[in-house]
Structure formats: structure tokens, C-alpha cells
Amino acid sequence: MENCYRDNCFKDKNIFITGSTGNIGSAIAKRFANLGAFVSVCGRNREQIQSIVQYIEDSGGNCIGIELDVSNNNSINNAIAKFLKATDNRIDGLINCAGGGPRENRATLENQTIDMILKIINTNLIGTILCTKECIPYISDGGFIINFSSVIGHMGMAEYSEYAAAKAGIIGFTKAIAKELGSRSIRVNSVSYGMVSRYGKEGKSLIEHQKTNYLNAFMMGEDVTGIIMFLASEEASYITGADILVDGGRVLALRGTD
Secondary structure, three states: OOOOOOOOOOOOOEEEEEOOOOHHHHHHHHHHHHOOOEEEEEEOOHHHHHHHHHHHHHOOOEEEEEEOOOOOHHHHHHHHHHHHHHOOOOEEEEEEOOOOOOHHHOOOHHHOOHHHHHHHHHHHHHHHHHHHHHHHHHEEEEEEEEEEEEHHHHHOOOOOHHHHHHHHHHHHHHHHHHHHHHHHOOEEEEEEEOOEOOOOOOOHHHHHHHOOOOOOOOEOHHHHHHHHHHHHOHHHOOOOOOEEEEOOOHHHOOOOOO
16 A cells, blocks of 8 residues: 555644554554654664664654653653654544563463563553543544554454453453544544564464465565554544454454364
């Protein structure tokens, strides 16, 4: 969808993006900046933030780098305050991209640590809720919020119970906030994506995953940006409370098991 949107179609739009140092979040931040928006580059790693800020600025885009830990409410408030100071107290769009699963720390619920359960819930669900709560007063009428869920929030997955609960909660949260903000014409939607490549770090597991979805392909961070751009655009002006699956058909059933 690289050529589906005209140059500067998001000009003068201020878009606050959490988790924008990750593969998906950074791709989204770069794409919005390329189309004229002023964006935040938020994350916990200062070097990663600076690298993405440098890329955007070298490409002619406008952004601000902000350290943000979405599991910490003080960090959330400080990050939003910095963004508001740079944007005349106006947010046109919020994208709650920060999150993450247990990965190498995955375990059955019986064997999972309390600390890991709380970390996953706080980073994914509570972080999304708190960032949304703190941004709402500053989101322009007619603006948008996009939250990130996961196919695991639909299907569940053994050894990912806390992650599945958090991501399923985001879908319900999205629908509730869509009802609350509809009177201001603020659209609230979520995107549930499948396994995304971390640029070759998955090795054999990524190839095996490719065989389980119906498009026989794996996702890169850039593959999610198309639906994000659509949901943020005027073309999606009558869509709210929806959860959009971007997963190669994985939730239909594992290929060969249907």
C-alpha cells in the first residue's frame, strides 16, 4: 500500500505512537512522518529512539523522541506532556503499539511467575488503558485511536495465557471506548496481528510458522502499516469499535488441520 496515500495527506496531524522503537511501531512512525505527520518516537531504549529520530529527520520528516515505559504511569504522563508541549496541546491520533509477549519466558500458567504475569498484563493491557485515559482530553474531535491486539487474543495459546488475556482485554476495551467517544466522532479500533519477523532472529521457527497460515508467508513490521494508515485516514470515517485481523488467515485454523 506504499502508493495508496497522497503526499502530505497527514500534514499538520499530531500522532502519538507508543512502542515506536519496535519493528511495527517504528515502521508506523516512519510512514506517518513520510506523509507529513508530526510523530512521537517512544520507547525505553535511548539509542533506539535516537536512531529512528535520525532516520525520520534525515528523510525530511518531523518527530520528537521521548522515553516512555507504558507500565509506569508517571512515565506516561511525562511523555504525553512532552508531546503536548511540542504540538500546542493537540493530539489528532493515538496509536497504542507498545506491548510484547513472554517469548523465551513463556510457561504454563501453573508454572509462570507472578512477576512475568504482571509484567505482561501491565505492558499490554494496563499500558493501553492508561495511555488512552491520559490522552483522551487532548484528542481532537474527529480524531482516532488505534490499539494493538493479537491473534492470540482470539485463539488463545498454551504457555501464553497472560498474554492472551491481555490482548483479548484490549479488544473489549476498544469496543467500550468506541462507545464512550463516539459523540466526539473519535474513532477507536484495534488491529490483531500474527507473528511478525524480528528481522531473522526467529530462525527456523519463522519458517515453520510460515507453513501454518494460508498465505504461506510471514509478516514484517511494514506489512501492518497499510491497515493502520487506512484506519487513520478519512477513508475509514465510518469505522469504529472494530478489530481487524492481519494474520495471513492464521485464525481460520492451522493449515492442514481444517
